[in-house]
Amino acid sequence: MMTLKVNGREHQVDAEADTPLLYVLRDDLKLNAAKFGCGLGQCGSCTVIVDGQAVLSCVTPMVLLEGKQVTTLEGLGTIAEPAPIQRAFMEEQAAQCGYCIPGMMMRAQALLQKNSKPTDEQIRAELEPHLCRCGTHMRILRAVHRAARLMDTADASTTAKGSAR
């Protein structure tokens, strides 16, 4: 048994040290946003955030996660209240089959947390480990830019609310 912190909650999971995080997320915690694509850390569809960094969960064994905070797409927002990154991807209609999109969103989210106004070039470089075979790349790029703007306004409105109180 080990403790795994996911989306702000602690879970007791019965997993071996070498079990990939992705299996625990999907099979034990039923968090199915992160996808199994290649299982070799080559396609990006399993990406989640661990301590602020985008991580390929299919090649990350549980032993590396002791004391770390895992965030999955489910932890960012809900259908009723999508997070800026989720809203942006919907508004830009960036998904076709959608299989790669949760991974794309998670790495984009990690990027935006570090760099709130990335350039086109920085987004392309950052998302390079992700494969999309439908070819919605241009929409994904636009969605990340849109998310950056949404987060910017969200921050501004939060600050405004804060100061009004």
Added chain:
Amino acid sequence: MRASARIIAGIAAVVLIATAATAFAIAWRPAIATIDPPGPQAFDTALVKRGRDLAAIGNCSDCHTLRGGKNFAGGLPVSTPFGTIFSTNITPDPDTGIGRWSEAAFRRAMRSGVNREGQHLYPTFPYDHFTNVSDEDDRALYAFLMTRQPVRAAPPENQLSFPFNQRLAIAGWKLLFLRHDTHRPDPKQSAEWNRGAYLVEGLAHCGACHTPRNALGAERVSAQFSGGDVDDWHAYAINEQSRSPVPWTADALFAYLREGWHPDHGTARGPMAKVVSNLSSVPASDVRAIAVYMAGVSDKPASARAEPNEAALARAGRAAQTNSAGASIYAAACASCHEGRRPLPYSGVNLSLSTAISSPDPRNLANIVLSGVDAVEGERSPIMPGFAASMNDEQASALLNYLRARFSEQPTWTDLKKTIADARRTQAVFLQTSPGPRNAPADPQQREKP
């Protein structure tokens, strides 16, 4: 002023002027007249084809191409202890490249590190090796470069501090360190060996990375091939000081340089990945010659390295007991590939064969554990995921210590924390600027096309 003081001042002035005049005479190089860009039709296709192979042996594209940039258009930052130097544009663009350079100007640059305008070039451009390239080969290289796509691109200004930003200082460097004709054929050796020596000491410039440099950035002749630095990687010792667990042979070197991997040594990666990628496309006879010559350099293995299995097993057991964190990370994150049944190069190498783990310098192991091995576009290639995002410094350090203790007989590395922090920082930059290995055409027919 007293007479004696005046005489002293006079002598000092004369000495100063004479020194300045001598320095000027030594340092000054005339410009070579511009030519009208000759255009691709001016060159014989067979010559261009030979130039193409030679450029691959010289690994020219590695420094003269920026990731995402056009071939040979330069702009790659090369960090040196003296500052950052940006590679130049060697496409035939008339204004920003070498389009107006005559063959004589090109040959002078290769042989003595002076550009067409007469400025001294920094020895980041390895003319201390290229001085050995024959007129014939320079002609072919020139023909190849002058028939490439011209690209208009001026490299950024070098970022060097005084006095290194003074190009005249390079003249002094050349006086001290640039030797011409450092390669002479040895009639006692085979033609193949001599061909290899010509390539290794000249165009292939192996020593530029694999030989350590002195405080002024010149290769230490007395320590040739005993290991150097490149792009924050350690270029292994490839002489008798090699730490490769299995000694290199000419056959192994040939296979490694040609295919990019060997079952006894693993896969070429880091800056060497580009070298082997280039060598995969040149005539096999040249790669064979390089292998034969280098095997002669390294055929004195440092130690008898085949050890009894029991000793290795006992060591592995001890390592696991003293470093259980490292052992469990290895078992969970590494063993499934490095102890798997898939054959090389698509599995991980048996780590007891790893030179990185036996090397005195831990940087290569840190670089590879953190950044992995990227797939080569367009071909089957070895891959490894990087663990930079999923391992924190303590975990990476525990793993590296465990690998060292279990898979080598060498003493513990010190200051791994710093190595790991440096690897995180430098590899992020390296992977963004370096063009990475290109896929070699699988079909040899394609290589006939210049």
